[in-house]
Amino acid sequence: MEIILVSLTLLTLILLVILVGTGGKPLTLVSHFHSFVAQVQENKIQLFVLSALIIFLALFVYSFYIMPHVNAGPVQPIAFSHRLHAGNKQIDCRFCHSYVDRAVHPGIPPVEKCLYCHNFIIPNHPEIRKEHNYFDTQTPTPWTKVFYVPEHVMFNHERHIKKDFECEACHGDIAGTDRLKHHEFKMEFCIQCHRKEKANLDCWLSCHN
Numbered sequence: 198m199e200i201i202l203v204s205l206t207l208l209t210l211i212l213l214v215i216l217v218g219t220g221g222k223p224l225t226l227v228s229h230f231h232s233f234v235a236q237v238q239e240n241k242i243q244l245f246v247l248s249a250l251i252i253f254l255a256l257f258v259y260s261f262y263i264m265p266h267v268n269a270g271p272v273q274p275i276a277f278s279h280r281l282h283a284g285n286k287q288i289d290c291r292f293c294h295s296y297v298d299r300a301v302h303p304g305i306p307p308v309e310k311c312l313y314c315h316n317f318i319i320p321n322h323p324e325i326r327k328e329h330n331y332f333d334t335q336t337p338t339p340w341t342k343v344f345y346v347p348e349h350v351m352f353n354h355e356r357h358i359k360k361d362f363e364c365e366a367c368h369g370d371i372a373g374t375d376r377l378k379h380h381e382f383k384m385e386f387c388i389q390c391h392r393k394e395k396a397n398l399d400c401w402l403s404c405h406n
């Protein structure tokens with residue numbers, strides 16, 4: 198869907214450049230290419246419009262095609278998307294991260310949980326084949342961890358979730374993200390909320406071990 202939209206816009210822009218460049222007669226581009234070039238050289242304004250449009254086009258391509266990849270997180274062993282699962286399909290975070298309010302580490306769901314659906318949904322998709330592979334060989338999926346606290350910090354989800362904080366309060370818009378980005382929590386972030394909520398600020402006793 199997005200691709201179609203982008204391609205259509207690009208096509209329209211290219212047509213526009215041709216139309217402006219040929220003074221409204223696009224066919225002259227084919228029949229009089231040389232005189233067209235001469236015409237553009239003569240006419241500085243057309244040249245200006247043309248280069249402005251090309252720069253605009255480049256920025257457009259950059260922001261739609263290149264930036265999302267520069268800005269995305271590490272490539273994961275299976276191309277899993279939270280935007281698709283938690284966003285579009287509205288699967289509850291806790292269906293997959295079941296231990297989030299019971300254990301110190303909520304953990305990443307084992308592949309069995311994926312196959313609960315994917316034994317039936319798109320079972321032959323190449324990415325789902327990878328899941329079967331991990332399952333058949335009893336290999337834990339080697340997901341790359343993305344959310345960190347500095348090593349000496351103790352963090353426990355349980356206490357926080359019991360206080361009814363949304364996952365988004367700390368993790369941001371997970372349900373709108375395809376590939377999660379590396380993020381290291383800074384102490385300032387913890388302290389700010391603890392101050393606001395009048396939670397424990399005695400960090401050497403409570404957060405650091």
Ligand code: HEC
Binds near residue numbers: 281306319
């Ligand atoms: C509750 C059901 C459910 C669970 C659990 C589930 N998925 Fe999915 N998944 C879906 C649905 C629905 C789709 C969309 C299928 C389609 O495009 O027709 C999908 C699509 C996918 C795709 C294909 C995306 C694409 O590019 O088309 C991948 C890869 C995937 N899931 C990986 C996983 C992994 C890895 C897990 C386990 C961590 C998982 N899924 C767990 C329902 C589920």
Ligand code: HEC
Binds near residue numbers: 371
């Ligand atoms: C269909 C299963 C599924 C659902 C639903 C799901 N997740 Fe995940 N989650 C995963 C998998 C698989 C990974 C590991 C791959 C990755 O990092 O993208 C993961 C990774 C994460 C991580 C990063 C852990 C780390 O440090 O590497 C966070 C945070 C997270 N999920 C939060 C959420 C939140 C919040 C929701 C609900 C909005 C949610 N998840 C819904 C399967 C799921």
Ligand code: HEC
Binds near residue numbers: 304305362363367
């Ligand atoms: C008060 C802030 C906060 C809230 C709220 C929060 N998290 Fe986290 N989450 C963290 C921090 C900090 C880490 C990194 C901790 C670590 O590595 O030990 C983390 C790590 C994770 C991880 C990776 C854990 C692992 O085992 O590697 C998952 C998955 C996760 N969170 C899911 C969730 C889900 C789902 C919710 C909502 C139900 C949620 N979190 C709510 C702060 C929060």
Ligand code: HEC
Binds near residue numbers: 352357
């Ligand atoms: C959105 C607000 C919020 C954020 C962000 C937050 N906390 Fe908390 N935290 C709380 C609240 C409120 C409590 C008190 C919970 C209770 O009373 O059970 C708490 C309790 C704790 C406790 C238990 C303290 C005790 O009394 O023993 C620890 C440890 C902790 N947080 C560490 C962290 C760390 C580390 C971070 C940053 C990675 C963090 N918190 C981020 C709100 C937050």
